[in-house]
Amino acid sequence: WVAKHIVNTKNSGNKVVAVVSAMAGETDRLVQLALSVMDPPDEREFDVITSSGEQVSSGMVAMMVKSMGEDAVSFQGHQIRILTNKSYSKAKIVKIDDSSVKKALRKGRIVIVAGFQGVDEENNVTTLGRGGSDLTAVALASVLKADSCELYKDDVDGIYTSDPGMVSSARKLSKISYEEMLEMSSLGSKVLQARAVQFAKQFKVPLHVKPTANPGAEGTWVLEEKKAMQDMEQTSISGVTYDKNQAKITLAHVPDRPGVAAKIFNEIGENEIVVDMIVQNISTEGFTDMTFTVPKTDFKKTLALTKKLVKELGVKKIVSDNKIAKISLVGVGMKTHSGVASKMFTALADEGINIMMISTSEIKISCVIEEKYTELAVRTLHEAFGLGDKK
Structure with missing residues (x-):
């Protein structure tokens, strides 16, 4: 054809x-x-x-x-x-x-x-x-x-x-x-x-x-x-997406001083690895924990790079998890509709799904969850926001 x-x-x-x-x-x-x-x-x-x-x-x-x-x-x-x-x-x-x-x-x-x-x-x-x-x-x-x-x-x-x-x-x-x-x-x-x-x-x-x-x-x-x-019709959400090609790495007890984060992510960036979500805990006694996600396909490479930095930067330990998924709500309507995040978090909580990380932009909200809950989370959010075929 x-x-x-x-x-x-x-x-x-x-x-x-x-x-x-x-x-x-x-x-x-x-x-x-x-x-x-x-x-x-x-x-x-x-x-x-x-x-x-x-x-x-x-x-x-x-x-x-x-x-x-x-x-x-x-x-x-x-x-x-x-x-x-x-x-x-x-x-x-x-x-x-x-x-x-x-x-x-x-x-x-x-x-x-x-x-x-x-x-x-x-x-x-x-x-x-x-x-x-x-x-x-x-x-x-x-x-x-x-x-x-x-x-x-x-x-x-x-x-x-x-x-x-x-x-x-x-x-x-x-x-x-x-x-x-x-x-x-x-x-x-x-x-x-x-x-x-x-x-x-x-x-x-x-x-x-x-x-x-x-x-x-x-x-x-x-x-x-x-x-x-x-x-x-002006709706808040246009779609629910998921990505299982995700891995999470946590650097525990990282010295909280200028240049440390730059050193870590420069090293990763120079190796053509895309970092997605980044979360840093509140500093305690001059140290902090830093968690970030990368594509699962780059997981081993990223882990090897961060292990090289452990001694150099004084990082206490590395915790990793490659059995995660990212669930996201997308919609330009979020610009004018309130309560989207609370509705999303409540819907996931009602199904017993724990949220590990959260990331937002003007038109999306993403959560990292355990990979085994991917399908349940997607279906739950799709229904919660009334996105299904109404025929």
Whole structure:
């Protein structure tokens, strides 16, 4: 259906640039292939291997389009100069040279671009992280000043108030703001890559999330807040998300003096580890306890780094826990609705769920809980805030 939809879109009077991902399961296969040779793998060569799935897809789709009588051309990241920094496996886009794409479009061609990949200044192949094809599509839509960017997903038909696989009453949203979608993506929702949403927000690219199997479906629009809130009932909460890829580390008896926290988090940051929530206890006799969370995938690496700092900083002990989850409420309505936090905490307490850490922003509240209570917490909050399908 992919090639057919691309051709139909062109025949409707549109100039079409299609960004493609690897075929289902292909990236995972390539990852395992690389790991079978070297574990941990060489970062540069790992990106060369894992980016090849999109190269195959782009060529295949271009040939399918041609077989239907339309002119098409495929481009890899290096061919349209998607320039990135040097962070292998999570590279950031610096610049895109759109001249080749525009030239092909002027000739009436359909352009097929391999997503997920780019090159650094030394022409080393880089990849943009999981979901990186979303980022490629949004970045191209931005530089080409496209009317919108359609993102087709195999497993969902839009953005829901929560994970439909966990909450049977989860409701599909017709619109959601960039801010809400960014929080949901950052907090555990896997539908869109958070960096792609951030890029769309920054350059005001309207996103339309649709199911792969049904291109004509309503889907969900991701828009500026003002547009997203039009014709919608002003509710306090738009969604409940969860993230099990969390680990918690506590440094006990840390000297409470200037520069200690900076030393700890500089060391972690220099190793490309993202710290999420941070809680510091009240100082007692010149010492304090410091707790923070990191992705579970970086847990062992972070633990090793902090253990190195124990003697240097005089930390008494390290306590860690990688069986936690982060549960979050997201909604721009929090700006104008009071009592959201108390309602959330009460609902969790009524189910006997203990809250270990709390983090808030203008449009979200997150709690760290024991991982085993994830499903119960999500369902409880979804029901407590009346987010379910009312049909």
